Amino acid sequence: MSVERSILVRLPVDQLGIRTLVGDIRSAAARVGKALPGERTDIIRYEGLSSRLEQAARRHLARAGAQYVEIDMIDAPGDSVFDRDDADRLPAGADAARAWLTAGDVAVELRDPFASGQTVHSAFAAPAPEPEDPWEAFDDRGRPLFGTAAIAARFRQQAQAAVDGEDGAALSPSGVSNRVLTEGLREFVAQAGTPAWVPVIYRDGSAGPAFPLRSVALRDEIPVGWRTHRFALLSIRHTEMDVEVDGAWFRNTDISRPRPAGQTDELAYKLSQTQLTKVCESGPALIYLYQTGLDTAILGFYRAVTEHLMSRPDSLAVVPMFFRRRREGAAVDRSVGGYEPQSTFVEGTPWTI
Amino acid sequence: MVRWHLDTQRDDLQAAVLDFDALLYAESVAEELEARDAGLYRMLDEVGPAYELQYLEADKRPRDFVIRPVRIACQNVIVGLAAFAHEPSIDGMSVLAWQTCEVPHVATHEANRALAALMLCDAFASGGTMEIRFDRPANLTAHGITAKSGERVDVDVTYRGHPEGGRVPAGLRRYGRSVGVFLGMDDIHAISPREARDLFLAVTPMPADLGARVHEAYRRGVASPERLCFVLLSQIWREPELDFMLAVSDRTGSILRGGADWRCRGQRQAESEIARAALMIGMLYRRLDTKDGAGDTSSPARVLEDNRVGVTWQILPDVAAIRFFGVRAGPVPWQPPLSNGRAAIEGAATITVLPRAILDSTTLHMASELAREGLVAVVTPSDSDSDPDEANRAGVLLLRCPDRLGELDQAIERKLLSARISRA
Numbered sequence: 074m075s076v077e078r079s080i081l082v083r084l085p086v087d088q089l090g091i092r093t094l095v096g097d098i099r100s101a102a103a104r105v106g107k108a109l110p111g112e113r114t115d116i117i118r119y120e121g122l123s124s125r126l127e128q129a130a131r132r133h134l135a136r137a138g139a140q141y142v143e144i145d146m147i148d149a150p151g152d153s154v155f156d157r158d159d160a161d162r163l164p165a166g167a168d169a170a171r172a173w174l175t176a177g178d179v180a181v182e183l184r185d186p187f188a189s190g191q192t193v194h195s196a197f198a199a200p201a202p203e204p205e206d207p208w209e210a211f212d213d214r215g216r217p218l219f220g221t222a223a224i225a226a227r228f229r230q231q232a233q234a235a236v237d238g239e240d241g242a243a244l245s246p247s248g249v250s251n252r253v254l255t256e257g258l259r260e261f262v263a264q265a266g267t268p269a270w271v272p273v274i275y276r277d278g279s280a281g282p283a284f285p286l287r288s289v290a291l292r293d294e295i296p297v298g299w300r301t302h303r304f305a306l307l308s309i310r311h312t313e314m315d316v317e318v319d320g321a322w323f324r325n326t327d328i329s330r331p332r333p334a335g336q337t338d339e340l341a342y343k344l345s346q347t348q349l350t351k352v353c354e355s356g357p358a359l360i361y362l363y364q365t366g367l368d369t370a371i372l373g374f375y376r377a378v379t380e381h382l383m384s385r386p387d388s389l390a391v392v393p394m395f396f397r398r399r400r401e402g403a404a405v406d407r408s409v410g411g412y413e414p415q416s417t418f419v420e421g422t423p424w425t426i
Numbered sequence: 427m428v429r430w431h432l433d434t435q436r437d438d439l440q441a442a443v444l445d446f447d448a449l450l451y452a453e454s455v456a457e458e459l460e461a462r463d464a465g466l467y468r469m470l471d472e473v474g475p476a477y478e479l480q481y482l483e484a485d486k487r488p489r490d491f492v493i494r495p496v497r498i499a500c501q502n503v504i505v506g507l508a509a510f511a512h513e514p515s516i517d518g519m520s521v522l523a524w525q526t527c528e529v530p531h532v533a534t535h536e537a538n539r540a541l542a543a544l545m546l547c548d549a550f551a552s553g554g555t556m557e558i559r560f561d562r563p564a565n566l567t568a569h570g571i572t573a574k575s576g577e578r579v580d581v582d583v584t585y586r587g588h589p590e591g592g593r594v595p596a597g598l599r600r601y602g603r604s605v606g607v608f609l610g611m612d613d614i615h616a617i618s619p620r621e622a623r624d625l626f627l628a629v630t631p632m633p634a635d636l637g638a639r640v641h642e643a644y645r646r647g648v649a650s651p652e653r654l655c656f657v658l659l660s661q662i663w664r665e666p667e668l669d670f671m672l673a674v675s676d677r678t679g680s681i682l683r684g685g686a687d688w689r690c691r692g693q694r695q696a697e698s699e700i701a702r703a704a705l706m707i708g709m710l711y712r713r714l715d716t717k718d719g720a721g722d723t724s725s726p727a728r729v730l731e732d733n734r735v736g737v738t739w740q741i742l743p744d745v746a747a748i749r750f751f752g753v754r755a756g757p758v759p760w761q762p763p764l765s766n767g768r769a770a771i772e773g774a775a776t777i778t779v780l781p782r783a784i785l786d787s788t789t790l791h792m793a794s795e796l797a798r799e800g801l802v803a804v805v806t807p808s809d810s811d812s813d814p815d816e817a818n819r820a821g822v823l824l825l826r827c828p829d830r831l832g833e834l835d836q837a838i839e840r841k842l843l844s845a846r847i848s849r850a
Contacts, residue, residue: 150689184696187746201644204619205555223515248514276553
């Protein structure tokens, strides 16, 4: 087995472009923080620049008189380059490297995963988990449930286990249909009991921010006289809704990117926090939300709604609007603004206090 | 029960196991044939046209809960048909059709193996417990005229599970028996998660060394058996690539989960080096294992059908190298020109390759030691400024992968993203 080795190489900054390259690495790292969750353009740029510097250090190492020092391998956050400003990040035993930095040069960490020796396996490694148990839902009389009723039962069971604090229990929104997810969340947000911030784990294994259940005593009545907005959850996703809505809550281009689901949830949550504050700035607002079944967007939105209601109870009401399939050949019996809607929707239970 | 071919050019295809009991075999074939007409009608007249109308011709991507038809063909012969969907009410998969057949030009049980591989990958990617049920009811409704063919589609049907009485299909059980995996034992209507795990391992082709490493990897918790099989079958990482990574490093688990956090540059650097090396040897393996003469001007046509050479490999973990066996005679690919001309290596049956981002003195020393036993090469990215003459003087070949370092990193990024957004 090969082992990993880590060394610090002294790289003179008077070499062409090294100073600029280090500056570019630092600036790319700073830009990553401004990007959307899951947006990797700046990360890829940072990694590309770091690779260039590391390759330069490898080439330099091959020259006669190149200086290096072997260091303990630590998987801690940080760049592979060290300069005078971050000398305190240098690992123990790298005293020689401190002198290089004082002289104005930089030290570059090089990892060689292919050095000769016996691979050390993680001490905490445990066997892969056993196969899961099959799952089936039953009604009160012990008869198996099918379809939406079974999905709702499963979601309710997960939520109950999560609020009860069972080991490993979490909300798993993946694959849960739009209406079941929204109404199920509402039921547990409004449930009496000790408030619980429950973990959210998606099918891909990623985690969204915790969801506050048992946190707000919600009412069923839609407030009257409040400023009303109608939003589609996502733009350019179900354009047949356009005739019904004033705008879209999320831009599809931001939300529907390939990234871990937990990051999309976090993005939807943060955008919703900002937008809810703006919408409610000049008085209480009533939002009719025409929903699509993207679980991450629904979780993110209603987490922000719940937290908004916790801190500003009388400022917001949200009415979910669920798509209802029209029977084949059924006539459209209404128009909106002179247009014939292509879809019909039904109101869900309001989220308000 | 074994299968004998009257006319085959490959001895290794003779006497493949059909079943381990003649009576069981006869019973299962009878059971399969009894439901075949109903199954074919379901696939060809209901599920297929409905899917064509609602998704294929509408250019729409189905969600995982949609009943999706799968067809496997080999040389214009359809050898497998199936329809399945993720079933949220059981947090597993529901299979509504499963039709396979044995034909002379296809390996024994290959249709069942390939369909099972597709079904298990789908079950893994859709999440859930990996339970696969054959008795779940489902409704299928589709009405309209297909845009391209103009066919009228009127399907409004309720299924009560798979046509063979909602049991695990006889053909699939027979295949399972032939590879030592007994299906439907926990429940005759379902492949349980435990059986699905065993079946996944059985349908995923792995050379013996890789199989042992995969077993060791899930025993140590590097990844679950399902993830390791999915990675191979979906070709996120190919066989020699995964074999290499598992053999030489403890970081493979992190790579298979999508890689370390970018902020931990040291960790990412190590993982990148391992992934680059794996990617280069994967590319080289495919280059060595193909007869495709894209640049061959002597042949009037480029033939792309089964053109594999049959190259095998062995990982040398202590030097992070791979040894290829059965390489065809001729020049070794990817050689840059030397100052004294291009090195012509003829009849190289075995070649040992050290994949590295850069040819440094340690690698050169390691390679020249190995060169005492036979032909040794170091493969680097195309933009590496390593000197082929220097390698030549040490008795080692320098091979330049056609991709530059940045291009390798882009390919790795795509693989890591695929790993991040497939299930945990």
